[in-house]
Amino acid sequence: MSNWYNQVNHKTAPILEAIKQQPFIKQLMDGTLPQSVFEFYINQDALYLAEYKKILLLSVSSVLTVMRLSFLDAATGIIAVENALHHVFMKSVTFNNVPSPTCELYTSYLTRIINNQTLEEGLAAILPCFTIYKAIGDYILEHQTNKQNNPYQDWINTYGGAAFEASVNQAIAIVNKYAESANKDVLHKMEVTFTKASKLEWLFWDSAYNKEQWKI
Numbered sequence: 001m002s003n004w005y006n007q008v009n010h011k012t013a014p015i016l017e018a019i020k021q022q023p024f025i026k027q028l029m030d031g032t033l034p035q036s037v038f039e040f041y042i043n044q045d046a047l048y049l050a051e052y053k054k055i056l057l058l059s060v061s062s063v064l065t066v067m068r069l070s071f072l073d074a075a076t077g078i079i080a081v082e083n084a085l086h087h088v089f090m091k092s093v094t095f096n097n098v099p100s101p102t103c104e105l106y107t108s109y110l111t112r113i114i115n116n117q118t119l120e121e122g123l124a125a126i127l128p129c130f131t132i133y134k135a136i137g138d139y140i141l142e143h144q145t146n147k148q149n150n151p152y153q154d155w156i157n158t159y160g161g162a163a164f165e166a167s168v169n170q171a172i173a174i175v176n177k178y179a180e181s182a183n184k185d186v187l188h189k190m191e192v193t194f195t196k197a198s199k200l201e202w203l204f205w206d207s208a209y210n211k212e213q214w215k216i
Contacts, residue, residue, distance in 0.1 A: 004179030004187065005172045008124075008194050009131065015198045016135055022202070024209040029140045031150040038152065041208035047099045048204070051107035052129065058114050059122055101214060102207035106200040113193055120182050123175045124190035128197040133159045134168045 009016075019025060024041070027033035099107070114122040137159025147153060158164060179187060 004176050004182075004190070005127070005131070008191050011191065012195050012198050015195070015202060016132060019132065019136065019202050019205060020139055022205050022209065024205045025136060025140070028152050028155070029144045029150075031146050031152060033152065035151075037209055037211060040211045041205070043096055044100050044103045044204070044208055046095070047097070048103050048107060051111070052126075055107070055110050055114050055126060059119070059126060098214075100207050100212045102200070102203045102212055106197075106204055109196065109200060117189070117193070118186060120175075120178045120186050121189050121193045123178060125193040125197045127171060127175055127194060128201050130168045130171045132198060132201045134164060137161070137164070 024033065024037070028038075110122075110125055113125040137156060140156045141147075141160040144150065144156070150156065179190065182190065
């Protein structure tokens with residue numbers, strides 16, 4: 001399959017559209033998102049990223065040697081971009097080291113797939129964190145009318161920026177390369193994991209907007 005990502009991205013387009021319609025995204029775009037909600041999100045995102053780094057490193061170690069450097073570039077690229085962003089926004093946040101139920105669910109799902117399923121499924125599972133953030137960053141930049149006075153503009157510019165785009169494109173290219181030689185069963189499983197991870201992206205923003213807590 002020459003361009004697996006384009007096909008699965010088309011199939012999961014309704015999930016991306018649902019994310020665009022979330023109040024978190026709408027209010028992030030117009031700058032009215034309550035600061036407490038954004039701070040909760042940034043805190044949880046930092047906890048997620050700490051686990052995501054480990055997941056990426058596990059993936060890098062399994063990728064074929066000829067593609068390892070390219071995947072490492074993509075992985076370190078996204079980590080560098082997000083670390084810089086967290087450095088800006090975490091200054092005013094009182095850090096809470098307890099992941100929300102959704103954050104725990106998402107990172108646990110990715111870890112399970114990476115450790116127990118095929119490399120192809122693992123790569124498909126980690127890809128939405130790259131592609132959906134890029135799509136949302138681009139969407140907001142295209143539609144917002146308040147670039148000069150949005151308190152979250154640094155976040156928006158980061159995910160709609162060229163450095164992040166380069167890392168995303170590298171990751172897509174590598175996943176597509178593995179999909180080219182995958183059989184139908186593996187391709188189906190790749191689609192399942194990509195779809196579920198995309199739904200977890202929706203859940204992550206929803207949980208942040210509602211400042212999700214453990215109920216017991």
